Amino acid sequence: MFRLNNTSMFRSFFRAPLSTATEAIKSVEAAAVELDKLYKTVQIELRGNDPAVLTSFVKFATTAGNYLNVQSHSWHLRKPTHTRFTVLKSVHIYKKHRVQYEFRTYYSFISYKHLTESTASTLLEYIERNLPEGVALKATSVELQQLPEYLLEQDPEQFTDDSNKVSHV
Amino acid sequence: MANPPHMIAHRKSWNSWNTSNLDGGLRPSETAIEDVFIRKFMIGTWHALFVSEIIVKRQHNIIRIGGIIRRSISARKMYFLIGYTEELLSFWLQCPVKLELQTVQDKRDVIFKYI
Numbered sequence: 001m002f003r004l005n006n007t008s009m010f011r012s013f014f015r016a017p018l019s020t021a022t023e024a025i026k027s028v029e030a031a032a033v034e035l036d037k038l039y040k041t042v043q044i045e046l047r048g049n050d051p052a053v054l055t056s057f058v059k060f061a062t063t064a065g066n067y068l069n070v071q072s073h074s075w076h077l078r079k080p081t082h083t084r085f086t087v088l089k090s091v092h093i094y095k096k097h098r099v100q101y102e103f104r105t106y107y108s109f110i111s112y113k114h115l116t117e118s119t120a121s122t123l124l125e126y127i128e129r130n131l132p133e134g135v136a137l138k139a140t141s142v143e144l145q146q147l148p149e150y151l152l153e154q155d156p157e158q159f160t161d162d163s164n165k166v167s168h169v
Numbered sequence: 170m171a172n173p174p175h176m177i178a179h180r181k182s183w184n185s186w187n188t189s190n191l192d193g194g195l196r197p198s199e200t201a202i203e204d205v206f207i208r209k210f211m212i213g214t215w216h217a218l219f220v221s222e223i224i225v226k227r228q229h230n231i232i233r234i235g236g237i238i239r240r241s242i243s244a245r246k247m248y249f250l251i252g253y254t255e256e257l258l259s260f261w262l263q264c265p266v267k268l269e270l271q272t273v274q275d276k277r278d279v280i281f282k283y284i
Contacts (some may be wrong), residue, residue: 050178061179081192103191133186133226133233136194141249 037117038144042124048135051080054108057135061110061127068123070112077107130160171284187227200227203262207234214254218242222278232262235269239276 043060048054058074065072082102089097112123124139131137172210185204189197204225211223211234221237234254238247251268258266273279 047188047193049183050190083190083192103190131228133228134183134188136188136191 007105039115039117039120040113040142042115042120042139042141044110044112044127045138045140046110046135047105047138048108049104049106050134051106053132053135054106057132058108058110060130064126065110065112065123068119070115070119072110072112072125074108074110074121076109080107081105183225184222186223188210189224190273192238207232207258207262210258211236211254220249220273220279230264232258232264232266234266234270235271237273237279240274 005040046054046057054076058076062072062074082104084100084102086098086100088095089099112120115123120141128137177183185200187200187204189200204267207225208223212219215238217239218238219236219275224235226233226235240249251270255266255268
């Protein structure tokens with residue numbers, strides 16, 4: 001497991017308890033106004049020793065994405081990474097006779113497109129909880145953000161829709 | 170057990186399932202030593218009861234220990250041993266440990282071929 005999401009836990013742990021009921025209601029209202037983040041892509045990298053386990057899990061994860069109406073597609077690295085180390089076959093002498101051990105790491109990738117925050121957290125939670133043993137998962141998400149105000153003030157024309165201009169060329 | 174080590178991932182599978190030996194895996198040596206310790210502890214605690222290899226599976230922070238045992242002791246003793254093993258191992262390894270045991274009546278039930 002590479003993905004760590006401890007911030008929310010710490011936040012709730014260190015926050016002082018709410019003193020009155022009105023404060024509690026206010027905080028709930030503030031939370032309701034908070035908008036969902038938008039994710040352009042959520043990419044998941046899987047590593048494992050067994051290619052069969054990986055392909056099976058990729059099938060599961062893409063199917064789960066399809067049921068939530070998320071565009072998902074997957075690919076594999078063609079070749080695994082081999083980590084080898086060579087030792088003497090005998091304990092002491094006979095240098096010509098070696099034995100070679102090897103760790104293989106197979107890579108698989110899944111990419112989900114255009115998600116909201118709630119969908120992404122639900123999907124990731126579901127996938128992570130069903131992660132089989134011996135498979136490592138790394139989730140990378142790309143968030144969409146609004147253009148900063150100061151850029152728009154400088155030169156608004158630069159950021160307007162170019163689709164009409166292109167037709168003249 | 171009837172297959173040599175080079176048949177791993179072809180005809181037989183691993184006894185330890187974890188992510189330590191992947192690229193960028195964390196604490197490989199600790200995991201290996203812990204697995205050896207778990208196996209020794211299980212063989213000693215469930216004395217002459219295991220008829221299969223002991224499988225150690227790690228998911229997140231949970232360790233699941235699987236295997237097949239003989240039904241030669243009473244159910245009451247078996248329940249005690251399960252609780253004892255889980256309690257002690259989770260204290261030593263500082264993480265939740267679960268046993269996933271299956272039983273057979275006779276140890277000849279798990280022999281598939283003689284070589």
